[in-house]
Amino acid sequence: MTSRTGGTASDQAEGAEADRHARWPFLIVLGAPAFGTTFAITALTTYLPTLLGTESGPLVTGLVIGGEGAAGLVLPLLVGLANDRAARTVAHRLWFVLVGAPLCLTGLLLVATDLNRTVLVVGAAAYFVGHFAYLTPYEALYPDLVPKQVSGRSRAAASSWRFAGLGAALVGGGFLLDLWAPAVFLVAACAVAIGTVALLVGLWSSRQEPLAGAAASPGGLRAVVRLMRDRDVAVVLGATLLWNVALQGLKAFVVLFFTVGLGRSASFVSGVVFPLVALGLVVAVPLAGRVADSVGHRRVLAVASAVYGAGVIGAGFFHSAWMIALVPLPAAGAGVVMTLNYSALMQVLPAEHHGGAAGLFLLSRGAGCLLGPLAVGAAVSLAVPLFPATEGYNAMWFVIGPAVLAAVPLLLWPRGSRT
Structure with a gap:
């Protein structure tokens, strides 16, 4: 009717x-x-x-x-x-x-x-x-x-x-x-x-x-292979892996960078650094979704990744007190990429195989849980002679930052025929 x-x-x-x-x-x-x-x-x-x-x-x-x-x-x-x-x-x-x-x-x-x-x-x-x-x-x-x-x-x-x-x-x-x-x-x-x-x-x-x-569509491994061969899906999953490598490495070693590398107290990290991180998240996360829905997810993610990656690399070069005031900028970038990574995938998924796609997304997160701390830990251990003043902890930023920046060219890769 x-x-x-x-x-x-x-x-x-x-x-x-x-x-x-x-x-x-x-x-x-x-x-x-x-x-x-x-x-x-x-x-x-x-x-x-x-x-x-x-x-x-x-x-x-x-x-x-x-x-x-x-x-x-x-x-x-x-x-x-x-x-x-x-x-x-x-x-x-x-x-x-x-x-x-x-x-x-x-x-x-x-x-x-x-x-x-x-x-x-x-x-x-x-x-x-x-x-x-x-x-x-x-x-x-x-x-x-x-x-x-x-x-x-x-x-x-x-x-x-x-x-x-x-x-x-x-x-x-x-x-x-x-x-x-x-x-x-x-x-x-x-x-x-x-x-x-x-x-x-x-x-x-x-x-x-x-x-x-x-x-x-019954799904199965063939469906997962088709998803991974889709260029737009592969781009988002590859960027998600890089972001999770960076995030997990950061979570594992950021407190040690301040307490061991810079000799700051744990209360300094809890009372100064983390509130500044929270400030960046509070400002950026609520706006990220609305802006991405208006101008495009990959465009917003590319800008956020550039700010995030450049910001953490800067931490490897400069340790002045005034640099602490800039913490909200890379924190905002990190909040945006971890907010929009899955919604960017949602934009390019076909109508079926959502369970398999969610599995691939979480698999990339699990891989980041393993690879991020291992990569950063190895870099810190090997870099002690290069950064004796911070006992090698400066090296963490030169692993995390490039991992984030490597997502930018992926996101700028021309889209496939299906949007």
Whole structure:
């Protein structure tokens, strides 16, 4: 039946649903799980070493925490392919999320018991498996539901939740750890549970919505190969890998650069450097999505990468006190690239294989978890004779900066025939 306004009733219903998916209330609810998952993974990788204790040694601790990267290399693609084969509606994506959530909660609760080292290791492993089993179908929901014209704003909403979770874990987690060590992991479990419930409530009315192209395309490894051979998809995935190498290397060594390399106190990093980083993020992240939706994602990402990469290379040459005031600039660039990396991928994806695409995206993140700290650590170790004043830590900027700048020519590469 055709209505007086033109189009069938079904078309009008689909248009109304798409309009709802483009509104801020929906985008905020869709992004809610990012707070809990970010809080949990940050708490686990930051504070679990304190529970493992000195008797475990740095090697065992490194292997346990490195489980995140190992899981990120294996699980996302497997889960994404399985999800594509099974998923026909939004509800099918959510069932996969609900498989990952209990694993996340079980892992965090095991760590919170702090019974012995074996329980801690098993709990961490359970969480890492659950983390990627949860995130892969969750990330696939974005291209499933969010119109491409607001993909940037959707990721800005998710990044706001993500940075809030990161800040809460780094700042509040320390206080909770001092108060009662298991508390930080119990709070993390609550945050994951609340975010999952918010997602289910927010998507309940869309649960029977079919996934575009699902019935016609069974997915599988051939679909993943086709995705990787798509030039536009490959460009975004390659840039994402470079950004994650830089980010993970930065996270692993930035505090050591200030405390060991420059002889500053940890309170200086927490009280001066991190607030300036937060200032850059607070200003840039909310604007990034709207600007990218207006002028193009790759253009915004190229500019942000140039600012980010040049800024961190500058830190390798200049250590004057006034340079601290410039920290918000590269921080803003970093916030933009980590906000828009997935929305740039959403722009070039076909209508199907969203689970496999989410798996490839998270795989690039897992590779960054492994490669970034290794590359920066090796550079610092080898560069001690070159930078004796900072015990070699200057070298980190000459790994991180070029990795970010290498993404710029990729982003400026002419687009393929499909936009």
